[in-house]
Amino acid sequence: MSHIPPPGAHDPASADVPDLRYELDAALAQCPVLHDSGAYTLLGHAEVVQAATDPETYSSAVSRHRAIPNSLDGHEHAAYREIVERYLTRAEVEAQEAQCRAHAEALVAGLERGSMVKTLTHFAIPYAVRTQLEWLGWPAELEEELVAWMDRNRAASRAGDYRQTAAVAAEFDAMIERVLEAGDGTGADPTSRLSRETVHGRPLTRAEVVSILRNWTAGDLGSLASSLGVLVHYLAAHPHVQDTVRSAVAEGDSERVEEAILEILRIDDPFVANRRVTTREVEVAGVKIPEGAPVVLNWTAANRDPQVVGDPDAYCPGENREHNLVFGIGPHVCPGLALSLMELREGLAALLRGTTWVHEFEHERAVRLEAPGSGWARVPVVLE
Template sequence: MTTNPQETTPNDWDTRSPDVQADQVAAYDAMRSKCPVAHDDYMGYSLLKNADIKYALEHPEIFSNKVSTRHIAVPNGMDAPEHTAFRAVNDKYFTPDRMQVFEPQIRQVVKSLVSKLPRNEVFDAMDGFAQLYAVRIQNVFMGWPASLEQPLIEWVEKNRRATLAGDREQMGKIALEFDGYIRALLDERRGADAAADITAELIQDVIDLPQDLGGPRTMTDEELISLIRNWTVGELSTVSACAGIILAFLAEHPQEQDRLRTSLAVGKTAEIAAAVEEVMRLQDPLVTNRRVTTQPVEIGGRSIPAGAKVTINWASANRDEDAFEDATTYNPHRSQENNLVYGQGLHVCPGAPLARLELRVLMEELLATTDLIEFGGANPTQNAVYPAAGYSKVLTRIS
């Protein structure tokens, strides 16, 4: 019988407790200074320091991504050399050339959504706008029909709730629901007059696996669905959180709004990109990712056994005072060398070029088409609950 190496480890905190969930960012900041590698049953060993997280990312032979033996996860649940082959196909969809071609389409989607936002009245940016912004870009990118927008928005929300509850049965059911949507799209693209879009391209892609892993082949449906699911979760949950984070940031910093509007008016879009990067550092739209140890390891002054669940906490890494001077202060001109918002190493986010583009265009369109973005009323924001980041409510007023 195998024993769970964490069964006997005492808990330093409870990451699902109301205290932590009321303000995740503050809770991670507080725990990082007290206990940089903190244990609880839900997240296992949470790595909270920037340097420890970098060490884990640089040592995939110790911190493996194969966290589940039951489900495949393309490419995040894989280690090299399998991961390398799947990642090569993944990356070809996010090249600078592809992004350049896609930018006008993104701008069109964002322009249309921003122009429909109410003027001079209070609205909740997280109720409609943020999700629609993310899902519509995803649909255009993948070549999917508009009729999928609402089911996908609802799917992401159900998935988030089941993940927090740790409800494996429900998570399985929800995964099957997603499979159904994607299988239908794959079937359509295998038909006689199939559309020539990214979904169709993925079906044809050859994964260059080494001979001992079976040699080059196209993806199975299970692999295609898993890859598409991971793109969708990357896009829908993370990018929609970013929309709320950006709006709340602008509302909270009217002077910075003015400075960025002026920069934009003279074509200094690099200033907008730098502001987005710094805003994401301060309030990471993705809280965590998982690893499992392949051997015993000492990290952050703590001994972790082999086979242990490890959680990389990005939200904490990016506010670590040992990695950033005045870590909790907004400074768009600081070096972003230690910013881990898109990860680092083998599993660094392949969608980062797309995400950066979407977020820059969003900030540009918000600034270009408004005179002022403000909060609407008292208590305008409500913090999101894990695994979501940012806010579940951002009461906004634009003029």
């Protein structure tokens, strides 16, 4: 087991934005359940797994808005989940590999050598947006609009302003509606196929199609881009891990590359949390949670629980694989896992193949995202 100090953890230059991971570690050391402002946040690995795998006690119907399949429970959830999974099978994912590689290689070829590159702006965000647009069969011209939307969405969730968030969500729905209007619904792309699906023996409604597409894009573009930011930062800050991942890429060992990706994201999980609501009173780690209480499953904290992983910052890809909660667990476990891993692997592999080294930029520190986000807002690097 190798111990690697957390990047920037004790570095005054990056101390202006606190690192949520270390705040969560400190809270978890006090108690695996945090009761704050009426909500119960589960931080411990065992507590998060218990809640995520008991949907009868922890319902996903957390708001008035119906998000498909995220906010559904039981049979209703299973019916829509089956539809979603059809688009994310191994075969569907493999069919996207070549386009992901091509987009990654084109972006890497255009990145400057020897001067500062902004990982998120110049690489991770355009890569996530371009590959997603192509997968869904949406026009490439939407890239700029989507990137600007992602910025507004992030600002709205940081502000925690419900009205602003709702307005930004409505803008996104309008964009999806435009895409659906422009197509004739007969194509083989996922968007057209989805609009021809049926559930409970009737066609999906337009609102259902929009909701499914919203979950594939609105949330996941951001997750993919921030994950890539975390990965590039980690490799730049941990030369011996960069070395081993470079070797795995050179040997074409996709499994080892994916194990490394999962372990780096376990150490620094930018997909922080999901919500539930209790359907009955329940006691967790000695804390009584009443019926109808909002509960937060904090994946970032649970992934670093020392009871399960020992030193949370130790890089141990093989040993920690089975405890990894980056993509969740239980009936709502991420159906986009295979797609995401492939996209991250292709993005990272293209960057490593196209360079001889990725360095941290010595004149400007990386900056953490502000809570409730985690991961990095800025990852300046220099490519060799």
